[in-house]
Amino acid sequence: MLAFKVNGTAHNLNLEPEMPLLWALRNEVGLTGTKYGCGIGACGACTVLMDGEAVRSCQVPLSRAHGKEIVTIEGLSTDGRSHPVQAAWIAEDVPQCGYCQSGQILAAVSLLKRKPNPSDADISTIGNICRCGTYVRVRRAIKRAAGIKA
């Protein structure tokens, strides 16, 4: 039995230990805000927080998630809009197609936790792919969330 918490709720799942956390979240836990994009850890669409750190959940086997606290996009705020990063995302109208944005937001949350006043170079370390090319607004939203004047 694999046990981990997702957004504060305990889950005990009888699943293969090698199943990536991504597919447990999407297919077994029922949270679809975490997206599949590449399956090889290259795109970041599946980014979640594991014990507070951004991880690419397609590269985290359940054996490694065992005992951990996972936060997905659904758990970032109770109203789905008031977390400072979410609020900044909405204020800057970052999303276009929106598919990568759960991952972008959680990567930004993790960055801001480590670097509350990130430089442009710090922001550039987020390697998440956005095919729509929303990077100008991603950068602006991260600065807004950090309280940095653009």
Add this chain to the structure above:
Amino acid sequence: MGECKPVRNLASLSRRSFVITGSTLAGAMALGVIVPGAARADAPRLASRYWADDGVDLDEVNAWVVIGPDEAVTLRCPMAEMGQGTGSGLPMLLAEELQCDWSRVNVEFASVNRNLGAGTPYGNMLTVGSMGIRMNWEHVQQAGASARERLIQAAATRWSVPASECEAIQGKVRHKPTARSLTYGVLARDAAKVTLAAEPAIKSPDQFTLAGTRQPRLDSAIKSNGTAKFGIDTREPGQLYASIMSCPIFGGKLVSVDDSAIKGRRGIVKLVKLDDAVAVVADNYWRANEALKALKIVWDGGSNANASSAQFRSEYRKALDGPMLTARNDGDAKTAIANSRNVVEAVYETPLLAHATMEPCNATVHLRDGRLDIWMGSQSALANARMAAQLAGVEPSQVFFHQCYLGGGFGRRSFGDELRHAVMVAKAGDIKVPLQLLWSREQDMRGDRYRPQSAIRLKGALAADGSLTAIHIETACGSIQKSTGQMVGDRVDNTSVEGIGPSVPYNKVPNWYTGVQNKNTHVPVAYWRSVGGSQNCFYMESFIDELAHAAGKDPLAFRRSLTDRADSISVLNKLEEVSDWHTPLPAGRGRGISLVDNHGAIGGHVAEVTVDGKGTVKVDRVFAATDAYHVVNPNLVEAQIEGGVVFGMTAMLYGEVTIKNGAAVENNFNQYRMVTLSDAPDVKAYLANTGGVDQKGNPKWGGVGECSVAPIAAAIANAIFAASGKRIRSLPFKNVKWTELSRL
């Protein structure tokens, strides 16, 4: 809204509406008034339950507009939403006419089933070609205006006053002399019964107060908290999952499958063999995909099993020697070039490109006797539904297509290839429960229909004073229309020549020849955001830059000398103004310009790059100016422009699908690199709109989804030339052998 009850029947409204427009979408803008069972306490502006009710009740009103007693106004939008923002633009046009409370406007995707059953009141539902506003503005405005006048009349009748004494403001009708008012929600039922002597005229853009202003996207919140439902997020009771692999060699067939490795594996439901593909159905997608990877599959690649990119490249170059189909022939370019003492000639080439939408293509189907439900995000829901009906053996009216958000489209999500797979697997596998078929990233990238490969030979003749007297172009390009079966025989495929003959921003070149050879291989090709412009604007605008330098002219001034089109000049002027064009940059940096006419707008870029001695290029800034004539929401237009730069820049720097042994090599983002935050430039978007009316006297509306993709490759290449003296004539830039490339 399953509990809604219609209060008007379709027939009477359709007749009346027919009078309103007399256009192709006649009958489309009936004011449908429904009575929701309960007002939603916190109505999301763009609901995460997002498709309209299919209206199984035959008496139900077919409508674009719904006003509930809770004052919520809903626009039924025929366009898909893949990030381009039409779903936030069209409701602004509705609210503009309806004079309703903009904060109470919702959008839902119009029902495909209704569209099939009621004579396509929502049109073809094609979300392509940057046409969202251009295809729908008139119908949406008329729907709003007609609804507004009925609401006014309904209030006037209640008060027994002339309608002329009443006005519509912010979701209320107000009786001016007495200042009494009634809300739309209260009046809506009565309004639906109103017959007007004549339908009202719609506003022209100079009368707009909401449209044309910066407004937020309606879907930013649901796309920032995980609730927006993409096709891949479909979860129906009892749903199964399939992963599929099609023959990696396009056109090849399945020979055999050894499934001994997956026997007894947990969750595996079925192995399904198709003529050219194998699928595994399981209770969890990961299990299905892992099992698929464990199969030993034998394919017959057929006659294309040895084809390679090196071979194609040489064939495309050879094809430049003709024969050519004439796409444009103004004046006598051949003679002008023969007589010129200053002829510039160059050969350029570009590779196949994958769409690589962030959401890999997928479709969920539930095939039962006499009914097919589909959940997916599609750029062509109507045609996809018809195709699926035929494949499944049901009537089109028995198809219920639930449009979802699209995790990117870029032209990939029009064909329904993923839906075809889903229906075929469900049918062949006798799967009676909902089945989600999801292409792995590898399947998505190796089973794409790609941006065509092409090569081109350009010649230009300069007069003694440096003026351009002739352009002569020959191109060999994969024909999209041939590949998709839209072309029979061998004709000019306009998608191959847009941007190099038709659709150029210049109108003062006296002699112009463009010839094209439809040069297809076994690799399927298709529309890719900005279509022909994706390669042709790189060719054309790089070559114009070559000509400017050969003529000893400033590249911006040279372009200005080629056109007196107001839109082109407007963009050039804006670029000159905002980019600090005339201030030289320090050594190692360069500035490049380009100008295109692509899918509804003139787009111009000035890119600033830094190039080091090893040929490492950093794109520092991009100034992007656009003349899109009239736009609904500058905020969303700018977003399209910002993103288009990145999309085109990815192709310019990194984009290439190579073919080896008949199959695509690149199959994931580690091999098919994307621009990310670390190399994305600062993009400054500017509107240089000239407004105006078209030949019919209608306002000119722009299209902005693609006009910013097409210019960027040339702007960067021209900036690299300005910085280094080296001319990039073959893409992607990653393949350029910098030290071997000589300065011109």
